[in-house]
Every structure is written in structure tokens, then in C-alpha cells.
Amino acid sequence: MKLIIGNKAYSSWSLRGWLACKQSGLPFEEVVVPLYDAEWDRRREGAEFAPSSGKVPILWDGEAVVWDSLAIVDYLADKVGRERFWPADEAARAMARSMAAEMHSSFTALRRKHAMNIRQVFPAKRPDDDVLADLARIMELWAQARARWGGDGDFLFGQFGAADIMFAPVVTRILTYQLPVARFALGYMDAVIQHPWMQDWIAGAQEEDWVIQQYEQPSA
Numbered sequence: 001m002k003l004i005i006g007n008k009a010y011s012s013w014s015l016r017g018w019l020a021c022k023q024s025g026l027p028f029e030e031v032v033v034p035l036y037d038a039e040w041d042r043r044r045e046g047a048e049f050a051p052s053s054g055k056v057p058i059l060w061d062g063e064a065v066v067w068d069s070l071a072i073v074d075y076l077a078d079k080v081g082r083e084r085f086w087p088a089d090e091a092a093r094a095m096a097r098s099m100a101a102e103m104h105s106s107f108t109a110l111r112r113k114h115a116m117n118i119r120q121v122f123p124a125k126r127p128d129d130d131v132l133a134d135l136a137r138i139m140e141l142w143a144q145a146r147a148r149w150g151g152d153g154d155f156l157f158g159q160f161g162a163a164d165i166m167f168a169p170v171v172t173r174i175l176t177y178q179l180p181v182a183r184f185a186l187g188y189m190d191a192v193i194q195h196p197w198m199q200d201w202i203a204g205a206q207e208e209d210w211v212i213q214q215y216e217q218p219s220a
Contacts, residue, residue: 001021001026001027001028001029001059001060001061002028002029002031002059002060002061003017003018003021003028003029003030003031003057003058003059003060004031004033004048004049004056004057004058004059004060005017005018005030005031005032005033005056005057006032006033006034006035006056006057007032007034007035007205007208007210007212008032008118008201008202008204008205008208009116009117009118009119009205009208009210009212009215010035010115010116010117010118010212010215011035011056011057011116012111012116012169012172012173013055013056013057013068013069013169014056014057015116015168015169015172015201016057016069016070016072016073016165016166016168016169017056017057017059017069017072018030018057018201019165019168019197019198019201020069020072020073020076020085020162020165021059021072021076022197023076023084023085023160023161023162023165024076024077024079024080024084025080025084026076026079026080028059032204032208033056034210035056035210035212036212037210048060051065051067052067052068055067057069057072059072059075061075069104069165069166070100070101070104070166073085073100073162073165073166077162084161085161085162085165086161086162087149087157087158087161089149092148092149092157095144095145095148095149095157096145096149096156096157096161096162096163097162099141099145099156099163099166099167100162100163100165100166102141103163103166103167103170104166106134106137107134107137107138107170108134109128109130109131109133109134110131110134110135110138110170110173113127113128113130113131114127114131114173114176114177114179115173115214115215116169116172116173116176116215117176117215117216118172118176118201118202118205119205119206120176120216121175121176121178122176122177122178122218123178123218124177124178124179125218127177127179127180131179132180135174135179135180135181138167138170139181139182139185142156142167142184142185142188143182143184143185145157145163146184146188154187154188154191155188155191155192156188160195164192167192168192168198171189171192171193172193174189175189175193177218
């Protein structure tokens with residue numbers, strides 16, 4: 001398999017696709033493509049990017065091609081067994097799927113106003129009301145998952161899985177912008193950041209030379 005991703009410092013959807021590949025346990029080639037550089041428009045018109053209209057991440061598995069992070073999760077779960085990604089309990093699995101889908105389609109204020117930059121920590125400031133509403137909903141979801149299904153594990157449903165993959169970039173955004181969270185969330189966020197795969201991703205981001213200036217400024 002070959003996974004094409006964007007800059008590790010900035011590309012939240014790439015992080016999700018990459019974590020999904022790591023979670024699968026299958027070997028894959030990682031190809032990092034710098035976003036918005038001088039060759040970006042030409043590169044994204046190539047055959048490898050055609051199925052996704054130039055978006056990353058995009059996963060090639062022989063003749064099969066999958067784009068969109070949640071689709072990559074589902075594709076890999078079909079290959080290796082869904083229990084590697086989703087809780088075994090039916091009710092827990094229903095909640096985990098719903099949370100992953102909500103993350104995929106919602107929280108636009110947080111994403112728009114606090115772009116991912118895993119290399120920075122900006123001075124704290126009060127977020128806009130719509131961002132605070134997104135954060136409140138995220139805290140509600142995390143609290144429900146941890147209380148009902150976290151058990152003795154460190155993650156939303158005990159063991160690291162698809163729901164954590166989808167929320168991992170949110171954790172980095174909260175830390176980058178020092179956004180306010182409930183006290184219970186600190187332990188979960190630390191578990192995500194300290195996960196060996198996240199540490200590998202962060203190390204890769206630190207080694208990158210590429211800089212996208214629009215993401216190097218704190219939110220307005």
C-alpha cells in the first residue's frame with residue numbers, strides 16, 4: 001500500500017489517514033507531499049491524485065484507491081478486521097461510529113479558526129463563541145465515551161481506535177492554541193499525544209523544512 005499525505009505539521013486529515021494505516025498493522029509506503037508549494041498545482045493534476053481531485057490523504061492498494069480519512073478507516077477495517085478499529089460491544093461501537101462521523105462532518109468553527117500546526121504553541125486567548133460551542137460539544141462526547149466505555153484504558157473506548165484517530169488532530173489544536181477544556185480531558189489528551197505513533201508523527205513534523213505562512217500565525 002502507498003499513502004500520500006501532506007505536511008505533517010499542518011495536515012490534520014493526513015494525520016487521520018496515517019494513523020489509520022498504522023492501526024491496521026499492514027505495511028505501507030509513506031509519501032509526503034508539501035502542500036501549496038510551487039509544484040502543488042502541477043502535482044495534484046497527476047494520475048495519482050486524480051481520484052481525489054488533488055486532495056490528501058489518498059491511499060493506493062494495488063488497483064484500489066481510497067481517499068477521505070474516514071473511508072480509509074473503513075477500507076482498512078474491512079481488510080484486517082473491524083475489531084482492530086471499533087469496540088466489540090454493539091452499543092459502544094454505535095457510539096464510536098457516530099462520534100467519528102460527527103467529527104468528520106462537524107466542528108467547522110474550530111477547524112476554520114484554529115488550523116492545525118503541530119509545531120507551535122500560541123498565546124492563549126478567549127476563543128470565539130462558535131469555537132467554544134464546538135469545544136463544549138467535544139467535551140460532552142469525550143465525557144460520555146470515557147464514562148461509559150473507557151474502563152481502565154486511556155482512550156475514548158478504552159483501547160486506541162477509530163474514534164481516537166478522528167479526534168487526534170483536535171487534541172493537537174487544543175494544545176497549539178491553549179484552548180479551554182474540562183479537567184477530565186487533560187488525561188485523555190496526554191494519552192493521545194504520548195502515543196508512540198503520535199510521537200513519531202510529531203517528530204516528523206519537527207524535521208520538515210516547509211513553512212506555510214498562513215498557518216504560522218495565531219487565530220485572529
